[in-house]
Amino acid sequence: GENVEQHPSTLSVQEGDSAVIKCTYSDSASNYFPWYKQELGKRPQLIIDIRSNVGEKKDQRIAVTLNKTAKHFSLHITETQPEDSAVYFCAASKLGGGATNKLIFGTGTLLAVQP
Amino acid sequence: DAGVTQSPTHLIKTRGQQVTLRCSPISGHKSVSWYQQVLGQGPQFIFQYYEKEERGRGNFPDRFSARQFPNYSSELNVNALLLGDSALYLCASSPINTGELFFGEGSRLTVL
Numbered sequence: 600g601e602n603v604e605q606h607p608s609t610l611s612v613q614e615g616d617s618a619v620i621k622c623t624y625s626d627s628a629s630n631y632f633p634w635y636k637q638e639l640g641k642r643p644q645l646i647i648d649i650r651s652n653v654g655e656k657k658d659q660r661i662a663v664t665l666n667k668t669a670k671h672f673s674l675h676i677t678e679t680q681p682e683d684s685a686v687y688f689c690a691a692s693k694l695g696g697g698a699t700n701k702l703i704f705g706t707g708t709l710l711a712v713q714p
Numbered sequence: 715d716a717g718v719t720q721s722p723t724h725l726i727k728t729r730g731q732q733v734t735l736r737c738s739p740i741s742g743h744k745s746v747s748w749y750q751q752v753l754g755q756g757p758q759f760i761f762q763y764y765e766k767e768e769r770g771r772g773n774f775p776d777r778f779s780a781r782q783f784p785n786y787s788s789e790l791n792v793n794a795l796l797l798g799d800s801a802l803y804l805c806a807s808s809p810i811n812t813g814e815l816f817f818g819e820g821s822r823l824t825v826l
Contacts, residue, residue: 633814642818
């Protein structure tokens with residue numbers, strides 16, 4: 600069935616360092632890959648997304664890369680700050696063609712940025 | 715503009731009871747989805763409604779049901795509650811039948 604694996608489950612970095620979170624998806628028809636940030640007790644918020652016709656997308660300190668052949672996508676955060684501390688979820692979905700926008704989420708990565 | 719609003723924010727039920735959770739999407743959004751997030755896990759898809767029709771259903775038992783009203787608001791009903799139904803129930807809306815989801819703050823259900 601559809602599955603998204605996410606690693607690592609926890610990640611601790613020093614302020615200013617980079618953080619990388621990796622995900623693998625199983626459904627080769629997936630074509631939309633969002634990343635959500637969820638602070639404790641809060642709702643998930645979209646931070647960046649990428650579609651399968653693009654290999655990389657960047658927004659200031661955040662970037663996402665996609666390898667369709669390997670069915671891998673990754674989140675890269677540079678110059679980390681304490682306010683980046685949160686749980687990050689990757690997800691995969693099939694958009695278009697009358698399909699639902701059902702997101703299959705990974706298991707989450709708890710990122711702790713140490714001051 | 716108001717975001718996705720959900721009610722109630724917190725509730726406690728006992729096993730066997732029934733619960734109704736409510737969601738109002740962002741104005742102009744016609745698609746509403748429901749997700750269950752158990753503590754320490756990623757959200758799991760329950761239902762999607764678009765233009766008042768069910769467009770998708772996740773791997774949840776028939777105890778879970780939902781509907782969407784003409785004003786695009788939605789309700790999620792869970793019957794015969796089990797301890798394992800304790801979770802954060804998230805509602806998300808999107809402007810069309812695909813694309814970015816905007817999540818509400820969720821309804822935290824505790825089943826005793």
